[in-house]
Amino acid sequence: MNVHTLGDLNQRGSRSSSIPPQYHRMADVERREARFSVTDAVHLKLRIQALDQALSSMPPEEADEAHVETIAEACRQRPFHESVYVAGSEQFYLIVKRLSRPDLLPDVYVEAYKTVLQGRPYVNAHNVSDLSKGVDPTFSEIRLLLPELDRVCETDLQGAFARREIRPFAFLQLPAELRLQVYSYILPREARITLEPMYRGQKAPRRRLDIMRVNTRLHDEVTKYLYEHRTLFMPVARHPTNKAFGDEYVARIYNTIATMNPATLHLFKHLEIQISHCQDRHIVASRYLPRIADPMRHIFRKLTALETLTIQFGPVATPSYWESETMLKTTRQRYEIETTEWLIDHIPASVNVSWDRAHASRFLGSDAVEQRLWHAIQDRASARPA
Numbered sequence: 001m002n003v004h005t006l007g008d009l010n011q012r013g014s015r016s017s018s019i020p021p022q023y024h025r026m027a028d029v030e031r032r033e034a035r036f037s038v039t040d041a042v043h044l045k046l047r048i049q050a051l052d053q054a055l056s057s058m059p060p061e062e063a064d065e066a067h068v069e070t071i072a073e074a075c076r077q078r079p080f081h082e083s084v085y086v087a088g089s090e091q092f093y094l095i096v097k098r099l100s101r102p103d104l105l106p107d108v109y110v111e112a113y114k115t116v117l118q119g120r121p122y123v124n125a126h127n128v129s130d131l132s133k134g135v136d137p138t139f140s141e142i143r144l145l146l147p148e149l150d151r152v153c154e155t156d157l158q159g160a161f162a163r164r165e166i167r168p169f170a171f172l173q174l175p176a177e178l179r180l181q182v183y184s185y186i187l188p189r190e191a192r193i194t195l196e197p198m199y200r201g202q203k204a205p206r207r208r209l210d211i212m213r214v215n216t217r218l219h220d221e222v223t224k225y226l227y228e229h230r231t232l233f234m235p236v237a238r239h240p241t242n243k244a245f246g247d248e249y250v251a252r253i254y255n256t257i258a259t260m261n262p263a264t265l266h267l268f269k270h271l272e273i274q275i276s277h278c279q280d281r282h283i284v285a286s287r288y289l290p291r292i293a294d295p296m297r298h299i300f301r302k303l304t305a306l307e308t309l310t311i312q313f314g315p316v317a318t319p320s321y322w323e324s325e326t327m328l329k330t331t332r333q334r335y336e337i338e339t340t341e342w343l344i345d346h347i348p349a350s351v352n353v354s355w356d357r358a359h360a361s362r363f364l365g366s367d368a369v370e371q372r373l374w375h376a377i378q379d380r381a382s383a384r385p386a
Contacts, residue, residue, distance in 0.1 A: 036102050041093035045153055047106050051075040052155035055113075068114050075106035092152050095145055099137045104129070109157065112139040116164045121215055169215060183225045186211060192231035192272065195253045227267040232303075235276040236296070238339040247295055254295040257302050266305045271351075273343065274312040275336050296346045309347060311340070311355040313363035333365045337373070340364075344376050353377050 054074035096102040112122040124138035146158035171179070187207060212219045234253050257265065292298060300306065313336065347353060361370040 036097060038089055038093045040103060041096060042089045044096060044102060044105065045089060045092050047075045048149065048153050048157070049155060051106050051109070052153070052157055052160070055160040056156070068117065071113065072110050075110060088152050092149075095148050095152060098145070099141060100134045101130075101136050104136055105142055108137055108139050108142055109161075113161060113164065116161065119169055169218070171214075172217060179221065180225060183211075183222055187222070187226060189226060189230070192233045193227075195232060195234040195256055223261075223264055224267065227264050230268070231270045231272055232268050233272045233274070235274040236339060236343060237276045238335065238342055247292075250299070251292050251295040254292060254299050254302075257299055260302075262302075262304075265302055268303055269305055269307045270310070271303065271306055271308070272310045272312060274314065275339050275343070276315075294346075296343070300346060300348050300351075306348075306351055308352045308354070311343070311353065311360075313355070313360055333363075337364060337369060340373050341376070344373065344380060347377075347380060349380055353380075 051071065051074050054071045058071070096105060099105065108125075111125070115122040122139055124140050125136070126138060127136040128134070129136050143158075143161075146161070150156055150158055171182075187209075209222075212222050237249055357370060357374065360373075361367045364370050364373070
């Protein structure tokens with residue numbers, strides 16, 4: 001159909017005899033193919049109004065395939081077979097021309113509407129359905145224009161979508177016990193999370209966390225399932241002569257903690273630290289990590305909800321070919337005593353500390369040493385504010 005704007009109503013002149021009869025029809029086709037015009041905007045406005053009528057006639061509690069097909073049919077392109085003027089077409093054109101492909105507006109809206117109708121969140125699709133016309137618009141781009149479109153077209157597309165979008169997600173209507181069973185099947189977990197120094201080229205095991213992208217509530221629930229009531233476990237070691245080596249070892253663990261969400265870190269109440277022997281070959285300075293002074297103190301500052309700390313000792317180091325077992329034992333005990341003293345100095349007074357005292361005495365090689373370190377822990381705790 002031929003569409004005219006206000007400027008065309010009183011300016012219809014006679015056609016020159018030198019112009020072919022089909023010239024204007026050919027020019028209209030070329031113009032529509034080249035760019036989006038006011039004429040195209042008129043037809044688009046009619047499609048949008050037809051879409052709105054189909055949405056308003058849909059029963060509020062029903063959403064089957066037949067209704068979805070009715071919506072899609074309502075906004076399909078109409079043939080150009082008659083002259084028509086639609087009021088407000090110029091204003092409508094100025095709104096929709098901001099989109100790269102305004103002609104796809106109804107189709108993109110319908111796809112997003114069908115998605116939320118099924119209880120799923122819409123996901124922007126970045127497509128190029130016609131290279132000659134440019135990139136297809138996303139629903140997020142279209143949604144920004146819906147208030148203006150509703151005002152000009154006298155429709156309620158924004159409200160229709162919003163009412164469907166807040167439909168409850170069926171999975172979240174299940175009892176919490178059943179949801180936890182699903183989480184444990186998809187994401188099995190152990191009682192503790194081990195924080196070990198990561199080295200370049202070393203990759204952590206991958207988990208399929210797609211379920212966390214469904215919606216915000218599900219993301220928070222899965223996060224709580226993964227981290228609440230779990231123990232953080234980390235080994236620490238100090239080098240007897242090179243402080244930088246020991247800081248490098250702990251800094252790698254801190255780098256992992258620092259990248260975690262503060263809300264996730266707040267779920268950790270218990271920490272286990274293993275006093276390990278320092279192996280020089282595993283402690284190589286990395287230029288990929290920022291230099292952090294006193295990383296152990298920063299770790300405790302990150303764990304804001306920490307309540308208890310358990311200190312473990314071991315494992316026993318294996319002597320190398322040039323070391324005797326006696327020499328290694330003496331050196332190791334000195335390393336571990338120094339590391340324990342260093343750790344006690346960093347533990348906040350608000351954290352309750354415990355260890356197996358009998359095992360600690362055997363490992364440290366002396367009851368007197370174990371008692372001295374234990375009293376140091378008690379002295380630290382006595383400094384806790386009342």
